[in-house]
Amino acid sequence: MTKYQAIKGMSDILPEESQVWQRLEEVTRSFFRTNGYEEIRTPVVEVTELFQRSIGEASDIVHKEMYTFKDRGDRSMTLRPEMTASVARAVIENNLIREAKPLYLYYIGPMFRAERPQAGRRRQFHQVGIESINTPSPFSDAEAIALLARYLRVVGVESFKIKINTLGCPKDQAEYRETLKAYFSKESAALCEDCKYRLEKNVLRIFDCKNESCHKIIDNAPPMKPCGTCGSDFDTIRELLKSVFNVFYEVDRKLVRGLDYYTGCVFEATSAGLGAKDAVAAGGRYDNLIKEMGGADLPATGFAIGIERLLESMKADSSPLLVEPRQKRIYVALAGVGLDAIKRFSKVLGGFNSALCLLREKGHEVFFHFRPDVSLKSQLREADKWGARAVIILGEDELTKGVMTLKDFESKEEKKDIAISELVSIFRWD
C-alpha cells in the first residue's frame, strides 16, 4: 500500500497556519480596496502560448519551469507561473478598457513553477499583486512603489529596502544590450561559466551573478544611458518618491528583471530573514505587453509579492498580524453524559443548542462536540489549551434541573444553577 503524499514543493496549509493566512488575506483585500484597486480572478490554467509570448523565451521560467500538459483536446495548457499575462489577457478579452480611463486591479492566488524547492521557494506558491493599466505617467510608477512600501508596513514588515532602476524603452534596452555584449565579450575569458552562458542568452542577467570573480568586471561595466524621455521619467519618479510619497529607496543599476516584458522603471523590495534570495516583492513597467498581445496600446505597471516570503519577513519582524487576537471562546463540557443521557434529555439540550447558535451569531466561537469517555478533567484541560474564556458544564444534575454550571477561566469564578434561558445574555465580553 503506497502512502499518498503531497507533490514535491507543494504543501498543505494546516489549520494553525491557515488562520494567519486568513488574517493576512483580510488585511490585504481591505488595503488594496481602500486604495482604489479592484480584485480580478482569472483561471489557474491558460494556453501555453500566452506565457511563452508574454514572459519570453529568454526566461528560464518558460522553457524549464512551467507545469505544461496536454488537455483532452490535445491542446497545450500551462498552470500559471505568474499573473501579469493572465490579467493582460483578461483585460483584452473582456474589453475592460473602453474609455481612456486607467484600470486598477489587484489579485491574490496560487502560482506554479516546477523549480527545485528551496528557502522561500515552493512549486505552488502564492502571490498578491497589482496591475495598474493605462497609466503612462511616471506618477503611476512612484504610486505603485509607494503602495508596495505602505503595504509592507501595514502587514508589519518594517525592515525592507526598496531598490529601483530603469531598463529604458525597448530601443534603449536593445542598444544597452549591444553595449554590454561588446563589453563582456572582451572580458569573457575572466567570466564564470554561467556568465558566459548569460552573455549569449540574456546579457542583462550577468548583473545578477553571485560569483566574486565576476564582480569586478560587472562593476566596471558601462552604465545604462536611457534616452531623454526615459531618463527624465526616471528622475521624476525619484523626485516624487522623495517629495510626495516619502519613500526611501536606493537606485541599483544592477537591478534587472527576468521577464521579457519589462520596460522603463523596475523595482524590488528586499527584506530580512529570507535566505539566499531576499526579494519579497518585485515589479515594474510593461508598456508594450498588452499591445504585443493584440490589445490596445496600454502602458502599465505593476508588482507581485510572494506571500510565503512575505510571511517569513513578517516573522523576522514580529508582525502583530501573526498573533492570534483574543477570541470570544466558549467550551461546552459534558460531564459523564453518554449518548443515552443525551437522548433522555433531548428536550433540554435542544433548547440549549438553539441558545448556542445565538451565541455564535453574536461572534462567539462555541465548542460543542460530543466527547464520550473523556473525563471532565481532560475536557477542561482541552478547553484551556483551546483558549476558552469560559466553560459551560453540563452533567446529569444540571440537565435534570434544566440549568448549567458556568466556569470563567479568567476570573476563575464558578456559577451554578444558571438557567439556560440566560445563556445569550450572560456573556458580555466585548
Add this chain to the structure above:
RNA sequence: GUGGGAGUAGCUCAACUGGUUAGAGCACUAGACUGUGGCUCUAGGGGUUGGGGGUUCAAGUCCCCUCUCCCACCCCA
C-alpha cells in the same frame, strides 16, 4: 537540471568504531483530586528506524536504488 545535508514515537532529538528488548524531553491518556483547567508527582499507551534491495552470525548504523524534506546554484516573488 547541478551540488551539499538530513529522514528514528504526534513533535524536537539520542543510540561510541555494526552487537541484548531502539531511549529521553515535550505532547497524549489515566491516577493522586471517583464532576473541575493551568502547577507538581506517579504510572501507562505509543515505533515495520521514509520505502525497496544487498553485505553480515548480527544493520537505525555499511553499500546500491528510490521517495521526501532542508540548504545552495541555475532561475525567480
